[in-house]
Amino acid sequence: MISLQLQDVPFEQDVRELFMAFFPGQSFSHVPEQDAMISCIMTAEAEAGNEETGRLGTYHATLLTDRGERLSFESPWFSERIAGKNELKRALYRTLSALTGKELPWGTLTGIRPAKLALNLLQRGKTAEEIRAEFKRDFFLSDARNALCVRTAENELRAIRGLDFTTGYSLYIGIPFCPTTCLYCSFPSYPAGKNKAAPYLAALREELRLTAEMMAGRRLDAVYVGGGTPTSLSAEELRALLLFVRETFDFSACREFTVEAGRPDSITREKLLALREAGVDRISINPQTLKQATLDLIGRFHTVEQFTESFALARELGFDNINTDLIMGLPNETEADVRRTMEGIRALSPDDVTIHSLALKRAARLNTKREDYRDVRYGDANQMVELAASYCEEMGLSPYYLYRQKNMAGNLENVGWCRPGKEGLYNILIMEELETIVGCGAGTTTRVMRGEGQYDRLENVKDPALYVERLPELLAKKQRALAGDVLG
Numbered sequence: 001m002i003s004l005q006l007q008d009v010p011f012e013q014d015v016r017e018l019f020m021a022f023f024p025g026q027s028f029s030h031v032p033e034q035d036a037m038i039s040c041i042m043t044a045e046a047e048a049g050n051e052e053t054g055r056l057g058t059y060h061a062t063l064l065t066d067r068g069e070r071l072s073f074e075s076p077w078f079s080e081r082i083a084g085k086n087e088l089k090r091a092l093y094r095t096l097s098a099l100t101g102k103e104l105p106w107g108t109l110t111g112i113r114p115a116k117l118a119l120n121l122l123q124r125g126k127t128a129e130e131i132r133a134e135f136k137r138d139f140f141l142s143d144a145r146n147a148l149c150v151r152t153a154e155n156e157l158r159a160i161r162g163l164d165f166t167t168g169y170s171l172y173i174g175i176p177f178c179p180t181t182c183l184y185c186s187f188p189s190y191p192a193g194k195n196k197a198a199p200y201l202a203a204l205r206e207e208l209r210l211t212a213e214m215m216a217g218r219r220l221d222a223v224y225v226g227g228g229t230p231t232s233l234s235a236e237e238l239r240a241l242l243l244f245v246r247e248t249f250d251f252s253a254c255r256e257f258t259v260e261a262g263r264p265d266s267i268t269r270e271k272l273l274a275l276r277e278a279g280v281d282r283i284s285i286n287p288q289t290l291k292q293a294t295l296d297l298i299g300r301f302h303t304v305e306q307f308t309e310s311f312a313l314a315r316e317l318g319f320d321n322i323n324t325d326l327i328m329g330l331p332n333e334t335e336a337d338v339r340r341t342m343e344g345i346r347a348l349s350p351d352d353v354t355i356h357s358l359a360l361k362r363a364a365r366l367n368t369k370r371e372d373y374r375d376v377r378y379g380d381a382n383q384m385v386e387l388a389a390s391y392c393e394e395m396g397l398s399p400y401y402l403y404r405q406k407n408m409a410g411n412l413e414n415v416g417w418c419r420p421g422k423e424g425l426y427n428i429l430i431m432e433e434l435e436t437i438v439g440c441g442a443g444t445t446t447r448v449m450r451g452e453g454q455y456d457r458l459e460n461v462k463d464p465a466l467y468v469e470r471l472p473e474l475l476a477k478k479q480r481a482l483a484g485d486v487l488g
Contacts (some may be wrong), residue, residue: 003029003036008044009059011085015042017110018089021411022096039064044077054079059088063095071095086138093140104411105382106404107140114145114413115402116432118153128154144386148399148415155400156432159423165435165449169215170222170426171249173208173241174441176200176464177232178263196464197233200442203468205244207440210475212248214482215438220249222256222426229262235270242278251279256425258282265302267310272317282352282424285310286325290341294330304344311348321422324350328388328412329358329381338384342391351422353397355388357381357412385412392417401427438482442467448481456481 002019006012016028019040026037033039041064046057057077064070075091078084089108097103106114121131128150135141135149177197223245231238242259251257259275261267261283275283287307289295295302314322324345328338345353358381392399397417401424404413416427430437430447433455439446443462449455458481460474461467467474 001029001033001036002026003031003033003039005030005032005039005041007042009042009088010081011088014085014089014110015040015092018092018096018108021104021106021110022100022102024411035066037066046077049079054083059084059091061092061095063099065099069099071099090138090140103140103142105142105145106411106413107135107142107145109139109141112404113431113433114149114404115152115156118150119156119432122153122157145413148413149402152399152402152415155398155423156428159400159425159428160434163221163435164219168219168221169436169438170224170429171211171220171245172426172430172437172439172444173204173223173225173230173245174439174444174460175225175227175230175233176442176462177227178229197237199468200464201233201237201241203471204241204441206471207475207478208245208248210479211438211440211482214479216250218436220251220254221435222429223249223251223254223258224256224426225259227260227262229266230259231261231263231266231271235268235274238271239274239277242274242280246278256282258284258424258426260284260286261310261314262286263300263302264306264310265300267306267313269313269317272314272319276317276319281319282321282323283314283319284323284325284352284354285314286323287341288325288327289330289333289337290344291333291337294333294337297331308344308348311350321351323352323354323416323418323424324348325354325356326388327356327358328384333384335380335383335387338387342388346391346395349395352416352418352424353388353392353395354414354416355385355392356414357385381412389415389417400424401431403431446478446481448484456484 002023004012004016004019006015009015019028019038020026023037029036040061042059042061044057044059047055049056055076056079059075059077060072061075062070062072073091073095075088076084078087086108093104093108118131118135121134122128131150132146135146141149225242233241257278257280259280261272261275262285264285264287267285285307287304288298288300290304290307292304295304311322311324326341326345397419399415400418401416402413416424418424429435433447433449436449437447439460442460442464444460446458447455448458458477461470
């Protein structure tokens with residue numbers, strides 16, 4: 001338990017997230033707690049304003065540990081909010097680092113989009129060397145994460161060159177069905193079946209039809225069909241849906257059409273042929289690991305052989321941009337297991353490999369049924385990620401998008417690696433919040449950009465049956481949101 005008592009200090013979330021990074025798994029309270037591992041008390045003391053520096057006062061902080069240690073620090077309070085927040089985070093970081101003897105790979109950065117900061121600076125004319133120096137000075141990034149962040153942003157910049165984000169948009173289509181729910185998963189997913197899929201797909205077509213009407217005149221840059229597992233649908237359902245999308249939207253300038261084939265146990269020749277017929281040019285086939293015991297434990301219910309056979313079949317049918325997702329830090333996995341997985345992946349020569357660090361959200365069964373999995377063990381996620389990244393480098397892949405999540409193993413990151421020219425455009429556009437993205441289907445989010453870094457957000461309900469039931473209401477909300485984007 002960590003007790004955070006902030007009095008007139010406005011950065012509670014940033015302070016809490018730094019504590020979470022140094023002390024993963026701890027709960028938080030905002031009142032005094034006798035049994036707290038650490039009690040942190042922060043106050044703000046106003047001073048006579050300094051017009052030259054913008055300084056308005058001082059933040060005072062005292063940390064008391066259950067071992068009787070007492071640490072204190074002060075930090076300037078500025079009229080410019082970001083400057084004050086960053087100064088406070090630096091002071092707190094130094095204190096927590098001294099207390100624990102640890103340094104964090106991402107330093108004081110607690111947001112999920114570190115590459116976005118680097119991309120913005122590149123777009124403003126700063127060099128990679130200047131950005132690395134600034135990140136080292138201001139955020140205490142490790143040399144490895146600093147280089148990764150800036151290199152990723154450079155590749156992003158090349159991939160998006162020539163796009164006008166004020167006139168373009170991307171489309172996300174959600175298929176919330178899966179063969180089974182994996183142990184670590186918190187995404188909305190439900191068993192597929194005609195009794196559920198048919199009414200859902202009919203409602204989805206209505207939302208897609210409205211979206212196409214509202215976005216007429218805008219340039220469609222990328223389409224991403226995700227889930228869930230879209231290939232949980234039958235070949236006939238997939239073909240009908242994807243051809244409907246092709247007929248309903250203007251694909252004349254579309255640079256990417258992605259479908260998450262996802263689970264190898266949902267892939268058949270007929271389904272892959274349906275994707276080819278609809279002009280899908282990028283797919284994901286995701287093993288997460290090539291250790292069968294882990295697949296069984298996490299509820300994937302497919303075999304390693306099914307993955308390699310599905311991958312080979314996709315190549316045979318002409319898919320030349322295939323991504324594979326892998327997760328580092330899965331329960332009971334070792335560095336040797338990761339090495340065997342990466343050897344198997346290298347033999348397949350994928351075009352894109354996404355290296356995820358395990359992140360356990362509250363809804364994941366590894367959290368909600370923790371007692372059932374009390375005997376599982378976790379290896380060193382940092383070493384596993386470094387090993388996987390080294391294999392990606394050997395395969396000639398480069399990092400092109402990067403994001404972080406709460407509760408991520410080792411306070412690390414997820415990184416997409418790809419061959420030159422095989423960047424997943426949609427991944428970059430959504431992660432760096434560059435243009436309007438319209439979500440259609442249960443559990444999707446529409447993000448209507450209003451200006452640099454500003455957007456309106458509209459979410460659809462997660463349950464497929466509720467989505468069908470509330471479709472008129474959802475369509476009315478979407479129409480208002482998109483009208484504001486197109487006409488405003």
